[in-house]
Amino acid sequence: MIIALKNQVRKEEQEHLIHWLESYGVRTHISEGEFQTIIGLIGDTTRIDTDLISGLDIVESVTRISEPFKKANRKFHPDDTVVRVTDQVAFGGGNFQLIAGPCSVESEEQVSVIARAVQQSGAGVLRGGAFKPRTSPYDFQGLHEEGIRILLEAKQRTGMPIITEIMDIGHLPLFEEVDIIQVGARNMQNFELLKELGRLHKPVLLKRGLANTIKELLMSAEYIMAGGNEQVILCERGIRTYETYTRNTLDLSAVAVLHELSHLPVVVDPSHATGAARYVRPMSLAAAACGADGIMIEVHNDPQHALCDGPQSLTPEQFAEVAAAVRRVREVIQ
Amino acid sequence: MIIALKNQVRKEEQEHLIHWLESYGVRTHISEGEFQTIIGLIGDTTRIDTDLISGLDIVESVTRISEPFKKANRKFHPDDTVVRVTDQVAFGGGNFQLIAGPCSVESEEQVSVIARAVQQSGAGVLRGGAFKPRTSPYDFQGLHEEGIRILLEAKQRTGMPIITEIMDIGHLPLFEEVDIIQVGARNMQNFELLKELGRLHKPVLLKRGLANTIKELLMSAEYIMAGGNEQVILCERGIRTYETYTRNTLDLSAVAVLHELSHLPVVVDPSHATGAARYVRPMSLAAAACGADGIMIEVHNDPQHALCDGPQSLTPEQFAEVAAAVRRVREVIQ
Amino acid sequence: MIIALKNQVRKEEQEHLIHWLESYGVRTHISEGEFQTIIGLIGDTTRIDTDLISGLDIVESVTRISEPFKKANRKFHPDDTVVRVTDQVAFGGGNFQLIAGPCSVESEEQVSVIARAVQQSGAGVLRGGAFKPRTSPYDFQGLHEEGIRILLEAKQRTGMPIITEIMDIGHLPLFEEVDIIQVGARNMQNFELLKELGRLHKPVLLKRGLANTIKELLMSAEYIMAGGNEQVILCERGIRTYETYTRNTLDLSAVAVLHELSHLPVVVDPSHATGAARYVRPMSLAAAACGADGIMIEVHNDPQHALCDGPQSLTPEQFAEVAAAVRRVREVIQ
């Protein structure tokens, strides 16, 4: 971290700041220029609040050289993390998975038909929403407990691990047999929830928030990891912009940036990002081409009648075709 | 709601859609053009999911004429809502309040000094953070229970009602004597929390999310109101853009838009919006000038040493000057 | 176009509006509901200004069903447009091109070395900036006339067609032998320039503006096409968001959307979009995977010393590897 002081700062003020900084266990290095004094901090600056320092009267600017995340940082953990879900299913370090299933769990029949179909096409994980975050209180909110029960039944029948979204700490007991807990975009900075998930020994798929930066996504991963749970899968699902033809703007460069900054696996969700089934194929191939460790795709046996987000679901047949094309792309990108 | 069908839709498909729509209790009106059939829906369309319909194969486009919020909607409730906190303190319907206090509660001494000062300058409500949402798990997270205790003590001494932020449903018991519960930007779409607050009989100040639209803010208010708690105060606190000189971009036109669309009072938080004490005065005056029902300002007796967000705090002396100027502006805008 | 009137509009006002609308040559269809009257417009509504109508006192809302672009619209021109640059080089309709070269033209030596290298690796078009739009008036602005001369010399030696950016109508005479004229992001809505280019018989590569929507990009293409020049190549080069790890956010879903809405070829520029050489490979592969008709890549024989935008340039060796990988991806995506 580098702190540039304003002109004509009094000696005592400068000393006072330096003492305070050193109380955090960092060493300081001062270069006095003609017009400007610069303080360099050496050591672990993670705990130093740049907002606080940049607000001081005597400070002109503060620059972080090193990122404020540590456990999620590739610098301190150069090898890819492999998040192992079952013996057969893992993400990262060369392991790639298709996650597929309906947006919302509607019935045993529905989940069972879809689960078998996507398993046959090569999906490794079954997804399905039991708790649904909806903008309107009048929209369908999911089957809750019953939804999780239906997913667990499909898991038992097919052997596929399941992923489903959590919306509140209070629901955690229902997730005991869920294989991967999903944190949705709207909860990416629900810090109390993240802390709680940090105490579990279970993979967490953390979606990037609606308008959050890559750095904030990694800081939220850090919340979970700081608690002891290092099995975090990051997920790019589109960010909010002024473009309206797609629901969100899928930021595929985030895949490359996340792989550079962090050792955690990165999954892409083209269904929610674009909000339209017809864009899922091209965006899935693009995600595979730029190195994603997994793709999460909504599949519905009857997309026209899905209770929510139907428009963005593929049919099982379409999914099978996309899955095959994704595999072909993955084979040629090395 | 208006649904435009694609060309050459089969009669049965069209009928099927109309039956389904009418099952929601709305009436339909069909205009058959040469190239296009248009279905108009008459009645309460709040419960109809436009995303779902726009995804149907036979549908070209869907347009909502009426807003999907009802209880927060000025159309159904033309008079301003007055949120009454105490006998002396109310928001809306001509009632204006300054909310002031430190970003974080640090000590009894600090809160007590600031509370007395801002009360003397005309603040009606005392603010202070006990639970602090911080991007980094390594930053100061607030005094929690102890912080609320300190606020309640200041309330007892000064008679000022207090507002403080909640971050999780589980903490609700600690908020029993808190006068206004604040929902922060990051929790604006924490729907489970909103539902829970809808069951209380206590004013809730709901901050606009980091990158949420005005409509989404009103839908979140609707979550609280749908549960029975209609004492909601809306708060504009800046939204995320590509501009970096200010922490967020304060959207003051939201005050005018919210007053048009809704009957709920609207408060502005220039401290968090700009992130810099030197912009708080001009933005407070602007907020007053465009009709805000309250302004929430961070005040710290020693801004340089605040544990968090110090840079954006005013001193008690600066606050007194701003409060007086705000009053002068309010007097001349009618 | 569908116009919903407000409640209780007087008969004369409604008639007045309808006459005015019909003066544009469209037919109207009125549906009178209990609470609302809806006017449907049938025919060519391209010339009707929705902003104007939505401002009328008697109008509640206006919705365009059909897009306001016509010549660029796939509905009226279902087959892909093939923009033919030379006998060997074309974009669209299955024709794919790599465009490569330095950000800025610096010297004959430089351009000649790079041109030969990228040609050998399969690039079809040589790029190079002679006029450089720079945010600061103190930054290098390009070699201007001399830059174009150098490019034309390289064209003569290698036979490669060249593309270079125009910044002002007044410079047009210098572009006579340039094969493709590039309109940069900052000039996407320089309408006078677009009109002028509409009078030429020469391919134009039109870059999406810094923060422009897909619809606005197509409207700008329409400006060129309305003048008679239908040889327009669209280019996605990243849009401005709050993300700061990449210079812009590359919106690859725009490729799929543009292919759906328009028949024009779509090229992707990962170099400017990301601003970093290390992200060019993954984003190039992703662009190829989602169906781009071309990729424009900055290549510099000495990226460390490029006069501008060096950080985002590949070496000729890196380009050769990326070009080969792009070809492999293109082979497997059908």
Next chain:
Amino acid sequence: MIIALKNQVRKEEQEHLIHWLESYGVRTHISEGEFQTIIGLIGDTTRIDTDLISGLDIVESVTRISEPFKKANRKFHPDDTVVRVTDQVAFGGGNFQLIAGPCSVESEEQVSVIARAVQQSGAGVLRGGAFKPRTSPYDFQGLHEEGIRILLEAKQRTGMPIITEIMDIGHLPLFEEVDIIQVGARNMQNFELLKELGRLHKPVLLKRGLANTIKELLMSAEYIMAGGNEQVILCERGIRTYETYTRNTLDLSAVAVLHELSHLPVVVDPSHATGAARYVRPMSLAAAACGADGIMIEVHNDPQHALCDGPQSLTPEQFAEVAAAVRRVREVIQ
């Protein structure tokens, strides 16, 4: 400027970089830390391209301490610039002006009626569009030469100075008697146009671009000023976000930031920013309250029939009321 080098940079590379930097006339100051070497640059770094340096292999990060604008910078010119248009009309340094008039010039009759009305209500400058930048080539593009003639006639009759927008260098001869030349949002980075305006001796009102930062606005002002024309008026007119209730998001904090960073006067355009007449009053009062040096308001004697942008125009009566309220606010904000 501060350059942090990567670990383990070779001595020769470091020396090479330092020599290159010093060739720009700056002095360097090196601090060697245990893990990192930091180079501080002292002197005028305006001409040094940070993008270029940050791309070098040996560089970890580059931070500008001082802003890259110089002539527009308050640091080097602490007193407010007063842009004097006529003997009576000036902007900045305590001088405040209302600019009013129709969006588009339609007829002599129209301009003459409006000019007289707004003059009586206290407007100091008459606005009116002769060249109109429109997203669609099929929308009304302005009366061009005839429009300017009409404005000049109104100027002669009323004595009001006039402002109108330029869209291309080639039209400059038509602007000889125009008092203030407006550069619209879409041309804020039309650098060739800016350079040309820098050669004039005439006030230029420079609008902030659709999605441009405050720093970019100042860099564009710098383009004009670097050419010798220092009579630049900055204009905030809303920026593009995801909010859709207003046409753009008016960034009033930009007024405070611009006044801090620059000595140039700042005008606000609430009509274009919000796109709706009903928001013009609250946003005008807010602009006055936060210290704007002028407000530009669209006024039309028949807003329902304006050829463009009618919805956002006030009637002359509404304007008179707003003008009076603005004056009252300005009196109480000191």
